[in-house]
Amino acid sequence: MNFKFALFFGLTVAVGAPAFAQKAVEAPGGKYAKEAEQMFRTSFKAENPKYWMTRLEQDETMKTCQQYRDNPPRKIGEKLEKLNAATIRYPVDGKLIGDWKEGEKLAAVGTGGHIGFIQPDPAGRVRGGNCYACHELARKEVAYGTIGPSLSNFGKVRGKDEDTIKYVYDKIYNANAFTACTNMPRFGLHNWVTPEQITHIVAFLIDPESPVNRD
Amino acid sequence: MNNQRRTVLKSGSGAALLGMLAAAGIITPGIALADWNKAAFDAKSMADTLKALGAGTPADSKDVQVTGPDIAENGAVVPVGVASTLPNVSMVAILIEKNPNALAASFVLPEGTEANVQTRVKMGQTSNIYALVKSDGKFFMATKEIKVTLGGCGG
Amino acid sequence: MGNPMKIRAANKDGVTEVKVLVSHEMETGQRKDSAGAIVPAWFITELTAKHGDKVVLTSEFGPSVSKNPYLAFKFKGGAKGEKVTVSWKDNKGDSRTDEAAIN
Amino acid sequence: MIRRLMKTLVGVAVFSAFAGGVAAQDSKVADELAKYREALADGNPADLFEVKGESLWLEKRGPNNASLEQCDLGQGPGKLEGAYAALPKYFKDTGKVMDVESRLVHCMMTLQGFTLAEATRQWYSKPGKDSDIEALVTFIGAKSNGKPINVPATHPEEAKMAKMGESIFYRRSGPQDFSCSICHGQEGKRIRLQDLGNLTTKDGAGFAMKTWPSYRVSQGTVWTMQRRLIDCMRQARWPEPAYLADSIIALETYLQKTATGTVMETPGIKR
Numbered sequence: 001m002n003f004k005f006a007l008f009f010g011l012t013v014a015v016g017a018p019a020f021a022q023k024a025v026e027a028p029g030g031k032y033a034k035e036a037e038q039m040f041r042t043s044f045k046a047e048n049p050k051y052w053m054t055r056l057e058q059d060e061t062m063k064t065c066q067q068y069r070d071n072p073p074r075k076i077g078e079k080l081e082k083l084n085a086a087t088i089r090y091p092v093d094g095k096l097i098g099d100w101k102e103g104e105k106l107a108a109v110g111t112g113g114h115i116g117f118i119q120p121d122p123a124g125r126v127r128g129g130n131c132y133a134c135h136e137l138a139r140k141e142v143a144y145g146t147i148g149p150s151l152s153n154f155g156k157v158r159g160k161d162e163d164t165i166k167y168v169y170d171k172i173y174n175a176n177a178f179t180a181c182t183n184m185p186r187f188g189l190h191n192w193v194t195p196e197q198i199t200h201i202v203a204f205l206i207d208p209e210s211p212v213n214r215d
Numbered sequence: 216m217n218n219q220r221r222t223v224l225k226s227g228s229g230a231a232l233l234g235m236l237a238a239a240g241i242i243t244p245g246i247a248l249a250d251w252n253k254a255a256f257d258a259k260s261m262a263d264t265l266k267a268l269g270a271g272t273p274a275d276s277k278d279v280q281v282t283g284p285d286i287a288e289n290g291a292v293v294p295v296g297v298a299s300t301l302p303n304v305s306m307v308a309i310l311i312e313k314n315p316n317a318l319a320a321s322f323v324l325p326e327g328t329e330a331n332v333q334t335r336v337k338m339g340q341t342s343n344i345y346a347l348v349k350s351d352g353k354f355f356m357a358t359k360e361i362k363v364t365l366g367g368c369g370g
Numbered sequence: 371m372g373n374p375m376k377i378r379a380a381n382k383d384g385v386t387e388v389k390v391l392v393s394h395e396m397e398t399g400q401r402k403d404s405a406g407a408i409v410p411a412w413f414i415t416e417l418t419a420k421h422g423d424k425v426v427l428t429s430e431f432g433p434s435v436s437k438n439p440y441l442a443f444k445f446k447g448g449a450k451g452e453k454v455t456v457s458w459k460d461n462k463g464d465s466r467t468d469e470a471a472i473n
Numbered sequence: 474m475i476r477r478l479m480k481t482l483v484g485v486a487v488f489s490a491f492a493g494g495v496a497a498q499d500s501k502v503a504d505e506l507a508k509y510r511e512a513l514a515d516g517n518p519a520d521l522f523e524v525k526g527e528s529l530w531l532e533k534r535g536p537n538n539a540s541l542e543q544c545d546l547g548q549g550p551g552k553l554e555g556a557y558a559a560l561p562k563y564f565k566d567t568g569k570v571m572d573v574e575s576r577l578v579h580c581m582m583t584l585q586g587f588t589l590a591e592a593t594r595q596w597y598s599k600p601g602k603d604s605d606i607e608a609l610v611t612f613i614g615a616k617s618n619g620k621p622i623n624v625p626a627t628h629p630e631e632a633k634m635a636k637m638g639e640s641i642f643y644r645r646s647g648p649q650d651f652s653c654s655i656c657h658g659q660e661g662k663r664i665r666l667q668d669l670g671n672l673t674t675k676d677g678a679g680f681a682m683k684t685w686p687s688y689r690v691s692q693g694t695v696w697t698m699q700r701r702l703i704d705c706m707r708q709a710r711w712p713e714p715a716y717l718a719d720s721i722i723a724l725e726t727y728l729q730k731t732a733t734g735t736v737m738e739t740p741g742i743k744r
Contacts (some may be wrong), residue, residue: 316434
């Protein structure tokens with residue numbers, strides 16, 4: 001028990017260290033924050049269609065994370081996590097693990113959803129999960145980012161029981177349900193990928209046949 | 216083709232003719248030299264390209280080097296070079312196996328020019344790069360793989 | 371006509387190293403524009419370098435040479451102040467010649 | 474909850490066991506990347522833009538048939554040395570904090586007589602259509618090479634702009650929940666293989682800001698800081714900011730203030 005506690009404490013300190021300093025930190029922009037928001041909103045080209053402009057709206061999570069520089073006090077963080085956990089939806093057939101081959105494709109694709117007039121994505125371009133931008137996955141892909149933790153051999157290490165499958169699904173759907181103000185996008189909440197596509201990415205991480213667990 | 220060009224360049228009358236045409240504004244000096252090896256640049260496969268270059272089946276040689284990084288951060292600009300310690304190198308070329316057309320560039324090296332040329336090429340995907348060298352009238356080759364990686368924000 | 375090239379030529383121990391940067395689109399002929407139409411190929415086909423009157427390199431390029439091509443090579447000889455001249459022509463018949471003094 | 478935590482901890486332990494091999498592979502990748510970047514550095518096509526920019530600076534153009542030689546970029550008319558490194562800056566004559574591009578456009582309008590639309594029509598290059606502004610900014614930027622970035626933002630308007638830039642830096646929105654800080658608010662990370670500076674520190678902001686304008690090999694052209702930041706917003710999947718918009722100038726002021734003291738190495742060359 002003591003050992004567990006020590007580990008727990010160690011981890012909390014490691015993750016939460018910046019939180020202690022944050023009490024003294026003011027919200028970004030200080031007294032100009034409101035004016036900055038107005039300026040930001042009026043900085044876009046008039047030709048942007050209205051439905052593009054809705055992408056600038058902030059929900060409570062976004063607003064709060066901005067205010068606390070992505071490092072909210074624990075109490076507020078917990079509130080956001082609850083709020084986000086309540087958003088998670090599942091595929092109609094209830095199956096949370098799909099086809100790893102489809103997941104492998106989605107993990108590599110970083111395009112989709114770009115708007116504007118300079119280099120927008122062509123209509124119908126696949127929106128991927130872009131997992132490699134931030135995570136190491138299959139070892140053969142050397143061009144991986146390190147914003148998130150390495151996930152290579154994820155299934156080998158974590159197993160493939162129901163709890164793990166659900167955890168991975170939930171995390172991809174809305175990572176803010178676990179860590180408020182995480183860097184990871186809320187893929188499911190924003191319908192960036194469909195619940196079915198999330199099950200494929202789950203399979204890519206967990207399926208023993210997936211290259212994530214094979215090389 | 217190269218022989219033909221040299222003949223033109225060497226022959227006095229050829230040069231005089233070129234000079235006259237250029238002076239008359241009919242052709243620019245650049246165009247006068249035109250004998251771009253269309254067949255070689257249009258060839259798709261390695262084998263067809265080598266054939267069009269008259270290189271047949273070149274022997275692998277460790278005296279030929281492909282210079283360049285193992286990994287390219289972007290396929291639009293990949294620094295590659297050819298170097299060789301073989302004697303009397305008169306021509307070198309850079310071929311990219313998986314590009315739509317394998318031949319990227321070829322260079323004729325007159326006497327006195329070293330067998331060491333560097334340039335930058337586009338690569339559509341990870342591929343083997345071949346350096347082709349003509350030394351004492353015979354063709355030699357070397358290869359290396361260059362990995363082309365995707366960029367950050369997926370743009 | 372195109373924009374000027376940037377030519378650097380430096381002699382060291384009797385060998386002149388030439389580095390050339392050329393301003394050119396090097397369009398492959400495989401890219402599509404925003405309307406989905408193929409953009410026609412437009413690229414340098416030949417590039418020749420001379421030291422004085424002597425040709426020191428002739429090159430043939432395909433469209434897979436990168437945009438704004440770069441080329442480096444070395445030849446024996448060349449003295450400070452002597453000229454290196456580089457000329458290119460492209461598949462549309464455009465051409466350009468620039469020169470630089472050896473350092 | 475505890476169960477999940479224990480799982481995480483076991484996971485961390487097991488992952489560390491693999492770390493040896495990963496580190497070896499990683500350092501080889503890093504070496505080869507360094508080789509790639511080094512090979513590009515000698516022979517930066519941005520030099521071609523710089524040469525062109527200089528001739529555009531001197532050329533008499535526009536309805537007034539005037540050159541830009543009398544343009545005041547903050548150091549006095551025609552004084553280019555160190556001007557880029559000290560921008561954005563508050564200008565009395567316009568009553569605004571201006572960056573290099575808004576000031577350059579101001580000069581093209583006041584000295585040469587261009588309209589705003591004419592001056593900014595081709596603010597970035599398209600294949601086959603080069604941008605004069607890119608060339609001019611490359612030329613102006615190069616005149617600050619070797620000079621330290623110097624944007625202390627002591628004027629109240631500059632200080633305000635820097636603060637507003639900070640607010641925008643942390644602002645999250647859009648279908649990926651992005652903000653600048655998501656990728657650029659921590660040390661030692663990379664996206665795919667591209668290193669990400671922590672732009673909230675002097676070192677991180679300095680490392681980033683000192684190399685702009687920069688030739689982007691993936692784009693085949695020089696990108697100005699406006700172009701860089703407008704594209705960041707595209708990558709965030711936001712709508713398109715207007716060229717020379719205040720929010721972009723605010724971000725620039727915030728970043729240059731943070732980077733102040735770092736010696737410029739421009740033009741750069743990047744992926």
